[in-house]
Amino acid sequence: MGNSHILDGVFDKFVNGANLFKDREVLRHDYLPERLPHREEQIQLLGQTVAPVLRAARCSNIFIYGKTGTGKTAVTKYVLSRLESKAKEYGAPVKFCYVNCRMIGSEYRIFAALSQNLGMTIPFTGLSVGEVFDRFRTGLDSSRTIFIVVLDEVDALIKDRGDSLLYELTRINETLHKSKVALIGISNDLRLKEFLDPRVFSSLSEEEMVFRPYDASELHNILLERSRLSFHEGTLSDSALSICSALAAAEHGDARRALDLLRVAGEVAERQGARAITEEHVREAEKHIEHNRVVDALQNLTLHSKLVLLSVYHLNKSSATTGEIYDVYTELCGELGTGLLTQRRLGTLVNELDAMGLLNAKVVSMGRYGRTKKLRLEVSRTLLKEVFGNDVRLGHMVDYRPKALMKGSQSGN
DNA sequence: TGTCCACTGGAACGTACGGCTT
DNA sequence: AAGCCGTACGTTCCAGTGGACA
Numbered sequence: 001m002g003n004s005h006i007l008d009g010v011f012d013k014f015v016n017g018a019n020l021f022k023d024r025e026v027l028r029h030d031y032l033p034e035r036l037p038h039r040e041e042q043i044q045l046l047g048q049t050v051a052p053v054l055r056a057a058r059c060s061n062i063f064i065y066g067k068t069g070t071g072k073t074a075v076t077k078y079v080l081s082r083l084e085s086k087a088k089e090y091g092a093p094v095k096f097c098y099v100n101c102r103m104i105g106s107e108y109r110i111f112a113a114l115s116q117n118l119g120m121t122i123p124f125t126g127l128s129v130g131e132v133f134d135r136f137r138t139g140l141d142s143s144r145t146i147f148i149v150v151l152d153e154v155d156a157l158i159k160d161r162g163d164s165l166l167y168e169l170t171r172i173n174e175t176l177h178k179s180k181v182a183l184i185g186i187s188n189d190l191r192l193k194e195f196l197d198p199r200v201f202s203s204l205s206e207e208e209m210v211f212r213p214y215d216a217s218e219l220h221n222i223l224l225e226r227s228r229l230s231f232h233e234g235t236l237s238d239s240a241l242s243i244c245s246a247l248a249a250a251e252h253g254d255a256r257r258a259l260d261l262l263r264v265a266g267e268v269a270e271r272q273g274a275r276a277i278t279e280e281h282v283r284e285a286e287k288h289i290e291h292n293r294v295v296d297a298l299q300n301l302t303l304h305s306k307l308v309l310l311s312v313y314h315l316n317k318s319s320a321t322t323g324e325i326y327d328v329y330t331e332l333c334g335e336l337g338t339g340l341l342t343q344r345r346l347g348t349l350v351n352e353l354d355a356m357g358l359l360n361a362k363v364v365s366m367g368r369y370g371r372t373k374k375l376r377l378e379v380s381r382t383l384l385k386e387v388f389g390n391d392v393r394l395g396h397m398v399d400y401r402p403k404a405l406m407k408g409s410q411s412g413n
Numbered sequence: 414t415g416t417c418c419a420c421t422g423g424a425a426c427g428t429a430c431g432g433c434t435t
Numbered sequence: 436a437a438g439c440c441g442t443a444c445g446t447t448c449c450a451g452t453g454g455a456c457a
Binding site: 347 | 420421431434
């Protein structure tokens with residue numbers, strides 16, 4: 001209670017201070033704008049491909065490629081939602097369902113999501129995949145619709161589950177009498193073809209579309225358009241806008257990144273009570289985003305993944321080998337009283353950490369002396385110390401000196 | 414030239430869990 | 436209640452391997 005005056009300041013500043021944002025929502029990546037600059041071609045092409053649906057004919061399956069933030073999802077949603085309302089106008093029985101495979105994650109849940117979109121209820125778990133698929137099919141058939149299924153980030157699905165779901169879906173029309181299914185697959189990975197059964201691939205990509213990355217000037221236009229909706233007039237300097245687009249263009253033309261940068265820059269500026277967003281705010285935003293990403297990743301690791309990182313931290317060499325890490329890790333587990341995982345398991349954890357960019361792992365051969373992975377921290381030692389130091393379980397392990405490090409610093413044994 | 418180290422990473426399998434159907 | 440089911444997380448087993456050294 002007695003502290004409320006501290007907060008008063010914060011709140012007052014927020015209410016009375018510089019208010020740069022008109023509408024923050026516009027900068028979120030799930031916001032679907034009225035216009036999608038530089039994607040007119042793709043919109044038209046997708047529209048044409050999908051249009052037969054309005055005359056109750058099935059449209060071709062479509063495969064869409066492109067890196068993150070190139071507008072694949074936005075264009076697809078944009079076209080389909082318009083198609084749906086057009087269909088309503090004409091009384092055509094068209095429905096679409098958007099599924100993000102990385103978020104949904106498994107075949108079971110994808111079929112469940114599709115079914116729910118048709119108004120069925122499917123339990124969380126308990127049924128076999130086959131059962132869910134059957135329910136989906138019969139439910140779909142009796143609904144008498146043309147069902148357009150959008151599978152975003154299909155690569156995530158295929159890489160670790162195989163392509164049986166896609167196979168089922170591409171063949172489902174053969175068993176449907178009153179309904180039809182059209183598929184739109186969206187992938188960030190251009191090499192997806194290689195993972196796919198050729199039969200599935202050929203039927204999935206009756207039409208193909210490629211989304212090129214935006215260049216800096218295109219990003220500039222996109223940001224300009226969005227910033228008019230999101231910020232009050234005169235609060236965004238031109239140089240700030242340019243640097244946002246330049247930074248994002250350098251990173252494979254990712255519009256999502258550009259929008260993030262702009263939003264965070266706005267927040268930074270607002271917090272500082274600035275009256276306009278400057279280049280400096282954008283640079284700060286960039287650091288801020290990266291910092292948050294890493295801290296977030298570190299905090300959410302499992303105990304053993306954290307211990308792996310901590311082992312690398314303690315070894316404190318330019319490059320540590322798997323064996324050395326395992327020794328330190330074993331000791332840390334002992335000290336903590338935790339059961340320890342096998343070296344094999346540690347290997348996969350290391351690979352995951354590598355994929356997250358927290359660790360750098362490289363397989364090297366040392367000839368006579370075997371073959372192993374060289375590991376290096378990709379996180380600053382201070383940051384790691386800070387984050388893990390606040391961890392309830394790990395706090396005191398940060399300063400612990402493993403005995404494994406005491407004996408010969410050379411390879412002597 | 415072949416040997417052989419210290420692992421890597423695939424595959425199959427085990428266990429615990431929450432939750433369904435019948 | 437019994438019997439399944441999918442998922443997450445781990446283990447066991449093992450064939451495979453790049454290259455320094457003899």
